[in-house]
Amino acid sequence: MVSKLLRSNINRMQIAAYTISNIVGLIITGLALQFYRDVAPDSEQGLQDPAGNARYTILSHLASPSFTRDAGNEISQAEVNEIIDQPWAEDASTLTTAGFDISVSLDMGGRGFSTALFFEGVPRDYLDISPSEWTFDPARPIIPIILPRQYLALYNFGFAPARGLPVLDERTISMIPLNVTVSGNGKAEMFRGKIVGFSSRLNTIAVPDGFVTWGNERFSPTGQTACKRVIVKLRDPGNPTITDYLRSHNLEEADNNGSARLLHFVKIVAASVAAVGILICLLSLGLLILSVFLLLQKSRPTLAALMAIGYHPRQLVALYIKGVAMMNLGILLISSGGIYIISRLWQSKLSALGMDCSSVYPTIISITLLLITLTMLSAISIRHNVMDIWAKKRPYSA
Amino acid sequence: MSHHPTITLRNLLPAVFADERQCHADSDIWLRDTVEFMQSTHYLIKAASGKGKSSLCAYLYGDRTDYTGNITVNGIDVSNLSTDRLVDLRRKHIAYLPQDLGLFPTLTALENIRLKNNLTSHKTDDEILGMLDTVGMAGLVDRPVAKLSLGQQQRVAIVRAMCQPFDILLLDEPVSHLDSNANLAVSRLIEKEASANNATLIVTSVGNDLALSRPVIMQL
Numbered sequence: 001m002v003s004k005l006l007r008s009n010i011n012r013m014q015i016a017a018y019t020i021s022n023i024v025g026l027i028i029t030g031l032a033l034q035f036y037r038d039v040a041p042d043s044e045q046g047l048q049d050p051a052g053n054a055r056y057t058i059l060s061h062l063a064s065p066s067f068t069r070d071a072g073n074e075i076s077q078a079e080v081n082e083i084i085d086q087p088w089a090e091d092a093s094t095l096t097t098a099g100f101d102i103s104v105s106l107d108m109g110g111r112g113f114s115t116a117l118f119f120e121g122v123p124r125d126y127l128d129i130s131p132s133e134w135t136f137d138p139a140r141p142i143i144p145i146i147l148p149r150q151y152l153a154l155y156n157f158g159f160a161p162a163r164g165l166p167v168l169d170e171r172t173i174s175m176i177p178l179n180v181t182v183s184g185n186g187k188a189e190m191f192r193g194k195i196v197g198f199s200s201r202l203n204t205i206a207v208p209d210g211f212v213t214w215g216n217e218r219f220s221p222t223g224q225t226a227c228k229r230v231i232v233k234l235r236d237p238g239n240p241t242i243t244d245y246l247r248s249h250n251l252e253e254a255d256n257n258g259s260a261r262l263l264h265f266v267k268i269v270a271a272s273v274a275a276v277g278i279l280i281c282l283l284s285l286g287l288l289i290l291s292v293f294l295l296l297q298k299s300r301p302t303l304a305a306l307m308a309i310g311y312h313p314r315q316l317v318a319l320y321i322k323g324v325a326m327m328n329l330g331i332l333l334i335s336s337g338g339i340y341i342i343s344r345l346w347q348s349k350l351s352a353l354g355m356d357c358s359s360v361y362p363t364i365i366s367i368t369l370l371l372i373t374l375t376m377l378s379a380i381s382i383r384h385n386v387m388d389i390w391a392k393k394r395p396y397s398a
Numbered sequence: 399m400s401h402h403p404t405i406t407l408r409n410l411l412p413a414v415f416a417d418e419r420q421c422h423a424d425s426d427i428w429l430r431d432t433v434e435f436m437q438s439t440h441y442l443i444k445a446a447s448g449k450g451k452s453s454l455c456a457y458l459y460g461d462r463t464d465y466t467g468n469i470t471v472n473g474i475d476v477s478n479l480s481t482d483r484l485v486d487l488r489r490k491h492i493a494y495l496p497q498d499l500g501l502f503p504t505l506t507a508l509e510n511i512r513l514k515n516n517l518t519s520h521k522t523d524d525e526i527l528g529m530l531d532t533v534g535m536a537g538l539v540d541r542p543v544a545k546l547s548l549g550q551q552q553r554v555a556i557v558r559a560m561c562q563p564f565d566i567l568l569l570d571e572p573v574s575h576l577d578s579n580a581n582l583a584v585s586r587l588i589e590k591e592a593s594a595n596n597a598t599l600i601v602t603s604v605g606n607d608l609a610l611s612r613p614v615i616m617q618l
Contacts, residue, residue, distance in 0.1 A: 001513055005502055305500040308461070309514045310489040310562065313481060390481065 002306065003319060009299040014291040019331055021284035022374075026335035027342070029277030030367045034343045036270035037358040038350060039263060055237050055264075056126065056201055058095065058254035059083070059246065060229045075230050079249070083232055088239040094227035095204065096121035096212040100184035100219035104193060106176055121209030122146070122202060126231045131196035136211035141191045143180055146206040149198040170198050184219035202231075203254060229254060238265040278370070285374045289381045292320070296385040303389050313390040320382045321375075328375050335371075336364045403434035404565050404598040405458060410467035412453045426616040427454065429467075437565070440592065440599040440610050445618035451602040452497050454618065455570045458600070459494045460484050472565060489518060493564035493597075497571050499555040503544035507535060507554045510543055515561040529557045532587045534580060549575040556584055560591045567592050569601045573608050585609040 061073035075094060083092045098119040105114035124134045133144050156167045168176075178193035199206065216225045234242070246252060296303070303316055340360050347357040411419065411428050422428040427443070428450070435441060445451050456462040457469055460476040469476050472491060479487065488494070501510050511526050521529075530539055533553040543551055552575050560567070567588065573581045585608050592599040601608045602618075 001505070001509060001516065005505065005513075008504060302502065305502065306513075308488075308494075308496065308500050309558070310485060310517050312485045 002311070002316075003323075005302060005306075006299055006316075006319060009295060009302065011291070011295065011298075014287075014294065015327070018284055018288045018291055019327065021287060022281060022328075022331050022371075023335050023338070025277050025280030025282075025284050026331065026367050026371065027277075027338045029274050029281060029370065030335060030339035030363050031342055032270050032274035032277055033366055034339060034358070034360055034363040035346070036267055036274065037363065038343075038347065038355075039266055039270070055090075055234045056128075056231060057234060057237075058203070058229050058231050059251045060254055062250050062252050073228060075227050080230050083230065086241075086245060088234055088236040088242050088245075090233045090235040091125075092230050092232040093123050093126060095229040095231055096209045096216075097226045097228050098207075098212045098220075099216050099222065099224070099226055100182055103181040103183075105179045105181070117205055119145075119207045119212060119215075120204045120229065121212030122204070122206040122231070123209055126202075126233070127206070128199050128201040129197040133196065134208050136208045136214060138214060143191050143193045143207055143211055144196040145178070145193050146197050146199050146202065147195055148203050148205070149200045150203070152198055182215055182219055185221055185223075187219055189219075204229075238268055281370060281374065285377060288324070288374075288378055292324070292378060292382055293385055296320075296382070296389065300389055303386065307390055313386050317379075317383045317386045320386070321379045324378045324382070325375055328371050332368060332371050335367060339363060339367070401437040401439065404437050404472060405435040405600075406470045407433040408468040410454075410457070410465055410469060412450050412457075413464045413466060414453075415450065416466065425449075425618055427618055435566075435598045435600060437598055438593070438596045440589070440613045441601065441616060442607060442610060442613040443600065443602045443616045443618055444607070445602070445604065447604055449618045451604070451618055452570055455494065455496070455568055455600075455602065458566070458568055459492055460487060490563050492566045492568060493559045493562050495555055495559040495569045495572055499551055501543045501551055501555055501558075504542060506540050506542050507546065507550075508539040510554055511558045511561060514558050518562040520562050526557065526561065529560070529587060530554075533557065533583050547575075549577070549580060552576060553580065553584060556588065560588070564595055564597050566598045566600065567595070569599075569608070571602055571604055571606075574604065574606050576606070578609075581606070581609050 059075075061075065077094075080092050080094055083089050098121070102117045102119055103114060104117050105112065107113075127134070127146065129146065131144055131146065133142075136143060152168070152170065152173065159165065160167050174195050174197070176195070178195065180191045180193040182189050182191065213225050217223055306316060307313060343360055343363075350357050407427060407430065409429060409431065410433070411422065415422060415428065419429065427433055443451060443454070453462065453465075457465055458471065458476070460471075460479055463477045471487065474483075474487075476484075476487070502513070505513065507530070508526070511530075512523075515521050515526060527536070527539065530536055530553075533556065535550060535553050535557075538546060538550060543554065546554065552572060556569070556572055559569070569588070572588070573584060576584060588599065588601075588608065589611060591597075599610075599613075601610065601613070
């Protein structure tokens, strides 16, 4: 009966406006969140970027046809410093190129395997894995090596089946002893090599830069360390001026990092849309609090009369909070259904592209938490307003 | 049988009368050292308009505290009660009929009464209907209050006020719109309920007095 009494003061237009705006806000927030999670899933599949590889890129001068050993496309320290000074760059370092001949051989079950290779020296800070040792000590010469993950895939799915060789996993291949022969400048020396990991960031055969510098001094005909590539840690991978800068400085990206950067851009867009959704939710919360305030002002004589015949302000607060909670539960059900149905539309397309999409339930849990927060804020506002009426019912109280 | 005071007033005066203390020298209530309202005793407080009858009722009910002096109800100062204690006082100890009645016009007579009785569970539906019958409202229980006359509304509000346990029954001009027959019927009911609760009955009047049997008459 009290509910009936209080309901008579409700403005249906205000409630409808709150309901619709909150549903729209929650659906936008939820869809943006779901899209963000779909294009950047936590799993090992899809357009994933767990190591933040979109924030790294390797640059070199545009290759020009040349038949000489040194094409003259080295990157100077001044150029590196200029790159670091760019607003989109956080840090940069040269990859030191080995100016000597390298041959690696290994023995797999009696079948020998030998190939010429190249090494580039990479500072530890730019690795996407954390090998226990990433130093070179001439006194205890074991060379830690990091291979691109694509190389292993190429071996396992291309080379090994064709040659009848065993398929290897990362753990196994790390245990295979390598013999590294370094030669040049009239000298040759053999070292032990150990594969310490696989990188999805570096499209090169990486060794500690200390080894390359040491090797160049001994085996390179010039004794100098040449730097032809620079690895850049990006502050803002989605910055469109990067492309302009590279073009004007005759630089190119070693890997096709465009898709990773596009992904980063898409994620920024999705996050921005989510922020707009949350803003709409907050505005609808403001609308609800204003509606509740107006409703309570309109119901003031009724509430005062109820308190005068013995109703506790807490009972009346509970009635309003129950009403808001029921309304928000309805909003949650409608919004969740909307998010589920709409996200299916793009998830089916992504699945057709072979991408695994994220479950929609964590998104629904997130908007549930958001709505619980909104409900609690409304409850605080309701309590404040009702207690205000109780206090002003006795305007001369101390 | 000895009765104890349920309400004690000490040097009570509405703040609004602070500058006209000499005008209230003849009052039986304002500015008296001690005024005690005893259990099971019926009081009729008479005064001209503007003498503070409704203010006194609001003070006793804990609704207002714009006064000097002191009020205790069942030994407790009512000027500074917590929300819980004030609600408890209103539900179990003081039944109050305000002058503006405080009815809900969209609800029927019976719904208005149930609204309070649901809170206290003090009367059965039959008892409520019996009380309404006693005051001549039997045929009007399902009519919205907005469609009742002022006198009919007063009777509904009186019945509603008594749907709770009480030590004090406080009625602010309860029969101002009733004829003598209705006044008599209402008086019998009020006295019966007050006696059943061993309550202090305090009734104010600006002219049309509730027809009590042997009230203590006080001038405000």
